[in-house]
Amino acid sequence: MISFVEALFLVISFFIVFCIIMTLLVPKTMQAAYWLILMLTGVAVLFLLANSEIIFAFQISIYAGGISVLLLFAALLTQHEEYEFPRSILGFIKVTASQLAIFLIIGINLLILILTSVMSSDFRKGTSSQLGDTTLTVEESFFMTENFSVTLWRDFGMVIPFLAFLLLTALLGSVKLVIREWEIEDLSDVMKNRYNPTQEVQQ
Amino acid sequence: MASDPGLPFEELFIGRLKLEPWMAIAIGSIIAGSYIMINQIIAPWIERKVMARMQGRRGPVHVGKWGFLQIPADLLKMIGKEDTRPEGADKFGFSLAIFLTGTTAILSFAPLPWGSKGLIPGNFSIGILYVFAVFSIFPPAMLVGGWASNSKYSLIGGFRSAGQLIAYEIPMFVSILGVIAVVGSFSLVEITNYQMNNGWFIGKYYGAGLIAGLIFFISGVAETERVPFDIPEAEAELVMGPRTEFSGWRYALLMMTEYLHLFINSLLFLYLFVGGYDIWPVRVNNSPSFINDFRMNPFVQFLAITLKVYVLVFVAAWMRSALARLRIDQLLSLGWKYMLPVSILTLVVFLGSKDVFGFLIFW
Amino acid sequence: MIPVEWFLTLSVVMFVGGLFGVLTQKNAMRILISVEIMLNAANLAFMAFNGVFYNADFPNSFSASDFEGWVFVFIIIGVAAAEAAIGLAIFLSVYRNFGEIQITNIFTLKEQEV
């Protein structure tokens, strides 16, 4: 008989797969971005099922809250001509036949490799699953979060400086890229017209 | 570990009524939800009354005693309206924005304690972080809603909203980092208990607590997009900002979300700096005494925090009727240039105090 | 208890979905979104393995190895944030110069026919 958490997991995983399919198929980039947000929240709930409250918080606040705003901004600022995806199944297969083949080969092989290795007896030896463990008490979850923080600072001490440096570099680099001085002469004809439409009229 | 973990209302439901835990959770959630909803009806009424008095008007008077039932009446009216959607709107996005804002606002109430004896819907180890995480869904939701409405006012409002929210989330978080470092926990229960034992943070660390609290409060006002930070919905230029195209029950939900945000921010300010449900602002010893018994009483605590929240609601209404709106560049420079550095300074003072590292030896 | 295979199967499906997006999409923004999906698949696999390998006395005692998966997820989230910021900047820059970010139409690196 399937238990409550297992059912929950199945529901969420179908939700995630549905979100991914929608992300790939919706006609507008903006829509793809908000389907991505939904997928990210679904993944966050799976993290919660793996008993990691703090990673849940990171996933929601950084991914679903922070990165997705960036993606939405980028989608809005660069919106131009949307890619017309083939509507019919046949046309879809015709257009993406080679990609589909590659993707199927990779997927099947990955599944076989991972599942066979996970199911082998060597892997099972001495392990038991903590995924979806609902017997954890509140104290234990407090204890886990606290110990994760302690571990992060004590045993993985370079992680936070590394991330901080990386994010600072990314921030400065992207600001530098975006606010770079540019002149209309450097632009392509399309953009020249867009930024300076009066010129076209004069011509 | 000073935390008081436990299921909601556990004394009553599990101890005395011998209910199952899931039933206790359900009943507790219903009670907490009803309480929040009732307050969502009272708070706008108070705000409208206060603003009216400050502007020399009378405010709502017709429905109910002192116009008390004006808000439920408005709600009923809005629910009864036709559900319209602009032409060319993105259907799913249009609904998604409402859905995300509404659920996240209500979900934010989960780790907020209402008393020290297990009066808490869900006691997470990540408490305050959880509230911030859930709250951070709000900017993309506004952006999606603004875009999906297919209206330029909505879109510009959404942009402004997202930019402002991100700009103020950082000083907001930095200003509370000191508190988290001193207490050593994200849990709001532990933060409040620490303040019950050691005095409220707003009066500690030689003014740093006060400044951090003020920064948090101001950022909170900006986060809720209220006056003087209501640029996203500046009615003179943007009609109603990202909310322009929503009407009927959607508009009602959005309005309620706004007041929920006001409530959450006020509550967080209380928990982090003003001792939450505590009534005694300075450090006392833990020996049994009248005042200690009094402040540990769950009803007193519940009343205390409700009263405190309404004081802050009053302050918000006061600000709304007294202050003028900022320009967008003033708003952003206030956030990035002034509040962020100052909040980092207060963080340094918090970290330097004898409760954490103690490198500020002169204190 | 949820079997670890379920997590891993979902992870593989997500990964392949992201891969498919990377291969078929023409809009650079969508490729970035697909990459985010792939990163999430990896995160999920990390969390799954972290939830399987832990010591016998869990959760009363911890060691550094009990949180390795969490730490990797933490790093990946940070890297993804940096990547999204840089991606936004690059796309804006490209958009400014070419008027679009359809990668099929941007091939100035290719040798022009003489």
Next chain:
Amino acid sequence: MVVEEGIQVIEDKFLINSAILVILIPFLTGIFLLFLRGLEIRNKTKFSERLTGSIGVAGLLGSLINATIIIFTYFNKYDAKTQRVIGDTPFVSSAHGTFKWGISLDPLSVIMMFLLAFIASVIHFYATEYMHGDTAYTRFFGTLNFFTGAMFGFVLASNLFMAFVFWELLGVSSYMLIGYYWPKASAASAAKKAFLYNKIGDVSFLVGIAYIWQITLKAHHPTLDYHELTNLISNGTISINQLWFPGLLLFGGAIGKSAQLPLFGWLPEAMEGPTPVSALLHSSTMVKAGLFLLSRIYFTFVTVGGHYEAFIPEGDAALTATLITWLGVLTALCGALIALTATDIKKVLAFSTISQLGYIGMAMGTGQIHVGFYHLVSHATFKSLLFLCAGAVIHSVHSQEMKDMGGLKKYMPYTYWTMLIGLLGLVGFPFITNGFYSKDALLVAIKNSDIPLAGLAFTIALITAGITAFYSSKLFILTFLGTPRYDKDHVHPHKTGIRMRIALIILAIAVVIESVWWAVGSIGGLASEKINKSFWNFEYRLGDLIGIHGAPFALIDTIPSILAVILGISLAFGMYFYQIPFLISLKEGGFIIKLENIIANRFGFDKLIYVLAMGPGMWVGSKFRRFDEEVIDGFIINTVIKDGSLKLADYSNKLDQDGIDGVVNGLGDITSELGYNLRKVQTGQTSQYARWMMFGLALLLSIMTLLYFQTFTIK
């Protein structure tokens, strides 16, 4: 036996923080001023002297305020005899032990700190006017503040390691200060000389520290703390016979810094710096650092008994004490003799400093640390006053030579009176000056000590006292009395400026206060036992705090020194003021002239050091040079490398042109052909590249799966 048994270590954050401020304020202001100087140089401007001078003085006043707070708090709040305020933090940790970084407040360091803060503040104040109009005014104050901060750090250090760090900072900053007028060749060379002479001592100091670390490590208590070392000695973990040699090495450091006998040559040269620098560096503070170090490490050469008696230990350890004492005695005599022949007013004072330093070192060597410190306090006060007075005179006459002065009493009454006070202190004029009492205690200490030939040492010290009286009087007469000898057309002596005058008066008042204090303590101590053990008797109280008691003051002991002083003064007045012919003829006798020549060459010590250090160095250098020229240049470079490589180049040229070029050109042709053809594969389509990449991944994964199943089936 254990003197430190009652010692209690106290943590007092307030006092320690104040002490940190005492060190930091001058340091930071100094660095800030040097930074300003950098700006000045870059922008080719000059900040107003009022600003930079105020910053400099304010830095020292900050120290003075804190020092005052500390000295009052420490002596009022704590029992200075048994309680020490120590604040340590680990600086460098190793598997063996920890080098600490800390501050120790005990009676000696607190008194020294206050004295230093007071004198340095006055000198800074004086310098604001004295250096008026100097181009590098900012640099002067920056360096001076930096220097004072370093000295504070040395004085307050709780361990040898930190002391050594600040010791080196002292060396550096004194180098900068002595070479202040660096465009002048003599100043530059004087700075170099001071630095190198000090370095000899520093090496010895460093080896001594390492030695002590090694010894304590073997005793399983690795430490460099003064306090802990004292404890280790007193509870018998380490015997003094183990420590005598490192003690000697540390004394080597003190020799360099405090200008004891072989290494005193740098001190008179160091007068090339501005006069406030001389007053600060070379009379009252820096040269006292070595002697202060001796008072910190006295446990390495002296045993202090439970009944407050210091005695020289038996065995090897006695050697150190004897050496220190006798070096001190000889330094005192040599310094005084050379001061006789000097004609430069600052040089006279410099040599007198060397002589007085010898005195103090002598007292320290006999184990009477408190007596040495007693004289150190007196000397610091009046000698800084004297230097400032000399500075005022030089400022007024624009010459340092005493033959260009004379009769200045009329023009500079303030300087005249203050200089008189200072000189009386230096001379040790009976009963009314501080110098008299401290010198007397010193003579008694050497007389009662049990070092070898103590009687002879006492006699020499007595003769030195007489000579001191003689040259001091000579200086006074030649400068202020008699007829003017300066060039009246160009030089117009004027009264000193208001700020300089105030500085002189403050220091003169300090000398007078000390004189009264010492006099009340000593003379009153004869009359009543109560005064003898009270606060008034500075010597007794100091000894009590440290745990050593010397012989009490007695009138009978003062008679020899009174006689010597009176003899010296009357001789000088007879020779230079009244100009009695008999005495003048005595001065011009052939023997005296010969002796003068020897003395003026400083007994050949400079030459000795030159020979010892330079001779071997030059010899080794010349050998190396020959080796370089003949072997390396001649054989290896010319024969092997040059000729060999020419031949090799010929062969490789042929090989290159015939063989390699052909291959390379062929390869290049092939590559360019290939590139030209393969270029067409590059479509510029990113998704196509990705597709190829993924195709490779798919292939790889398929191979992996196949291999996996193969191994699976074999198992």
